[in-house]
Amino acid sequence: MRDTASILHLDLDAFFASVEQRDKPSLRGKPVVVGGLGGRGVVSTASYEARPFGVHSAMPMHEARRLCPNAAFLAGRFPAYRAASRIVMGVLGQLSPLVEPLSLDEAYVDLAAGPARDFSVAALRDLAEAVRAEVKAQTGGLTASVGLGSSKFMAKLASEAAKPDGVVVIAPGTELDRIAGLPVRAIPGVGPMTAEKLQRLGLTTVTDLRAALPGELRRELGPAVATMLTRLAVADDDRPVSPDREVKSISVEDTFAVDYREVAVLEPMVVRDAATVGRRLRRAGHFARTVTLKLKLANFASHTRSRTLLGAVDSDETITAVALDLLREQAHLVRQGVRLLGVGVSGFTDAAQEALFEVTAAKLDESHVDWLPTVARERHAVYRPGDDVAHDEFGPGWVWGSGLGKVTVRFETRDTPPGPIKTFEIDDPKLRLREAEEAEVPEAAAGGLSAASAP
DNA sequence: TCTGGGGTCCTAGGACCC
DNA sequence: TCTGGGGTCCTAGGACCC
Numbered sequence: 265m266r267d268t269a270s271i272l273h274l275d276l277d278a279f280f281a282s283v284e285q286r287d288k289p290s291l292r293g294k295p296v297v298v299g300g301l302g303g304r305g306v307v308s309t310a311s312y313e314a315r316p317f318g319v320h321s322a323m324p325m326h327e328a329r330r331l332c333p334n335a336a337f338l339a340g341r342f343p344a345y346r347a348a349s350r351i352v353m354g355v356l357g358q359l360s361p362l363v364e365p366l367s368l369d370e371a372y373v374d375l376a377a378g379p380a381r382d383f384s385v386a387a388l389r390d391l392a393e394a395v396r397a398e399v400k401a402q403t404g405g406l407t408a409s410v411g412l413g414s415s416k417f418m419a420k421l422a423s424e425a426a427k428p429d430g431v432v433v434i435a436p437g438t439e440l441d442r443i444a445g446l447p448v449r450a451i452p453g454v455g456p457m458t459a460e461k462l463q464r465l466g467l468t469t470v471t472d473l474r475a476a477l478p479g480e481l482r483r484e485l486g487p488a489v490a491t492m493l494t495r496l497a498v499a500d501d502d503r504p505v506s507p508d509r510e511v512k513s514i515s516v517e518d519t520f521a522v523d524y525r526e527v528a529v530l531e532p533m534v535v536r537d538a539a540t541v542g543r544r545l546r547r548a549g550h551f552a553r554t555v556t557l558k559l560k561l562a563n564f565a566s567h568t569r570s571r572t573l574l575g576a577v578d579s580d581e582t583i584t585a586v587a588l589d590l591l592r593e594q595a596h597l598v599r600q601g602v603r604l605l606g607v608g609v610s611g612f613t614d615a616a617q618e619a620l621f622e623v624t625a626a627k628l629d630e631s632h633v634d635w636l637p638t639v640a641r642e643r644h645a646v647y648r649p650g651d652d653v654a655h656d657e658f659g660p661g662w663v664w665g666s667g668l669g670k671v672t673v674r675f676e677t678r679d680t681p682p683g684p685i686k687t688f689e690i691d692d693p694k695l696r697l698r699e700a701e702e703a704e705v706p707e708a709a710a711g712g713l714s715a716a717s718a719p
Numbered sequence: 720t721c722t723g724g725g726g727t728c729c730t731a732g733g734a735c736c737c
Numbered sequence: 738t739c740t741g742g743g744g745t746c747c748t749a750g751g752a753c754c755c
Contacts, residue, residue: 299723306723308755321755324722367726367755453728455753488729489752509727517724554747564722568749604723727754734747 265501267436268383269412270375273419274356274395276348277407277428279369281311283348284338284650286405288662290674290682295319295335297328301649304519304603308340312428338650343699345369348403355398359391362505372416374505385433388412392431404678414439415501417452439499443470451496453489461485473497511548515556515608516540523562523601527592530605534591537607538584545583545609551576551616552609555583557590562601569594575617583609647671647690647697656694658686666690 276282280298285291295314299307305325317332329337349368356363356371360378365371381387392410399408411422413434421443426432434442443450447469449459461484462468467476474497481490495501516537524530534557545552556570569590577583587607591598647653651663653673661675664685671690676683688695 302723303720304722308723322723324720326720327722370755453753457752486730511726512728513726515725519723566750570748572747606724608725725755727752729752730750732748734745736744736746737742 265414265418265439265499266376267414268376269385269388269414269418269433269436270383271413271416271419271505272356272359272373272375272392272395273411273413273416273423274352274371274373274399275409275411275423275427276352276369276399277409278309278311279348279406280309280340280345281314282406283341283344284336285311286403287344287652287678288336288650288674289676289678289680291336295332296338297325297332297335298338298340298650299325299328300519301325301337301339302519302521304521310335336649339648341650341652344652348406351402352399352406352408355395355402359395362507364505364507364509372419372505375412377505385435389431389433392433396429396431415499416503416505417496417499417501418442420452421450443497443499446470448473448493451493453492453496458485458489470497510612511550512612513608513610514541514544514548514550514552515558515606516544517558517604517606519560519604520602523603525599525601527595527598530591530598530602531588533605534587534607535584537605538587539580541607541609542578542580542583545578550612550614551578552583553577553611553613554609555586555590556606556608556610557587557594558604558606558608559594559597559602560604561597562603564603566604567594567597572611576611576613576615578616583607652698654696654698655686655688655692660698671695 281296284296284298293313295317296311297307297314297319298309299305303326307319307321307323307325307328309321310319310328314332314335319328319332319335325337328335345368353363353365353371356373360373360375362374362377363371375381392412396408396410399406407429409423409426409428410431411419411424411426413419413422414436418434418439422432422434448454448462448467451470465476465480465484467473473493478490478494481493485493518533518537553576554570554572556568558566558568560566571586571590573586647663647666649663649665652660653663654660655673658675660677661673661683664672664674666672669690670687672685672687673695674683674685
């Protein structure tokens with residue numbers, strides 16, 4: 265904790281849904297739900313119009329459809345979200361070199377590491393408003409909530425209080441009063457399980473925590489959580505804003521529409537996922553020593569099996585061979601029914617030591633490779649609701665829905681009024697998917713914010 | 720037609736080493 | 738002849754976050 269509110273937390277409001285509304289004029293002011301559209305999907309983001317119906321993140325999609333049947337249900341366009349995120353992070357980078365992104369839509373900034381400026385509450389509020397205006401201008405209308413405080417905890421609490429589309433500064437000196445009556449759940453790191461344990465100890469508010477017996481907390485929650493809670497309960501938080509945190513693991517996982525009970529059916533999935541992980545690993549410029557296979561069973565129990573190699577690797581062949589080995593060792597689990605399969609790597613180094621890879625690992629059986637085209641075809645090919653498309657005659661638009669060999673498109677973009685809907689054969693040669701990047705906003709103009717925020 | 724996907728961090732036990 | 742003790746690495750599971 266410091267004596268100025270110089271840590272900033274920015275959170276884009278209903279981010280994925282807001283990008284969709286920006287790019288799809290007919291959805292502005294209407295309930296929009298972005299998430300997995302398969303039978304087992306969950307909600308990623310619900311627009312503010314959908315929330316009064318009870319729709320919220322992490323809710324099963326079928327429940328969201330029941331609660332709000334008239335919402336637009338979209339699969340999501342990550343390239344567009346990444347492009348918008350880059351612009352926002354660029355705006356924050358003009359404030360200070362210390363920017364720590366937490367996800368595509370959230371970041372901390374340590375203003376004290378930036379240029380000298382006025383850290384009075386009033387000046388910080390003005391600065392936050394300038395940041396929000398700049399984000400809105402550069403992203404084509406996305407709104408952000410900004411919180412400022414004397415620590416990460418306070419800044420985050422402030423931005424939550426600022427939602428949506430606002431600014432809150434927690435003045436230095438008011439921290440203890442600010443959090444006293446809050447439920448323990450308001451403390452970062454206290455989730456459902458920890459809250460439940462605390463409840464059993466009779467601790468429901470931050471004030472209760474301050475009076476808790478240290479020994480009891482430690483015994484029930486472990487030393488790390490107990491220490492963190494004890495400190496955060498009195499707003500004692502010196503966690504630094506750290507940019508460039510290194511990635512420690514890379515993984516891919518898939519939940520299937522139905523449960524699979526045979527190793528042979530899962531093998532091609534492992535081959536595909538291992539290749540995806542390998543590609544991402546090489547793009548990151550890393551080599552990994554540990555390969556992990558994850559299975560989630562029909563009963564929802566999840567199991568991981570990992571193997572650490574003598575050397576660090578980055579080839580699809582090696583990752584695949586190890587992951588297949590791990591899968592085959594778990595045939596007894598697979599027979600119980602697998603709903604999710606994942607492949608991951610960790611234990612990164614920057615230098616290869618492929619020569620040290622154990623020769624005893626299973627060789628990649630050529631027969632699996634034959635499966636690959638089939639699996640891959642399943643994945644693309646379809647027009648998913650929300651996807652960007654272009655038609656040779658009607659121009660750019662987005663997929664409104666598809667099925668029964670037809671695809672329905674609404675022809676509009678972020679710069680047009682709401683547009684007309686037309687239906688085509690799914691194999692209409694004049695219709696094609698449009699890379700989201702094509703449609704995205706131009707490079708951020710430099711300097712706008714520094715002008716707005718000059719001391 | 721229950722319950723995603725991508726991560727981080729912590730814990731606990733066993734192997735191994737000095 | 739009761740079996741210290743600390744440190745690191747690996748594995749598996751779980752809580753939590755967005």
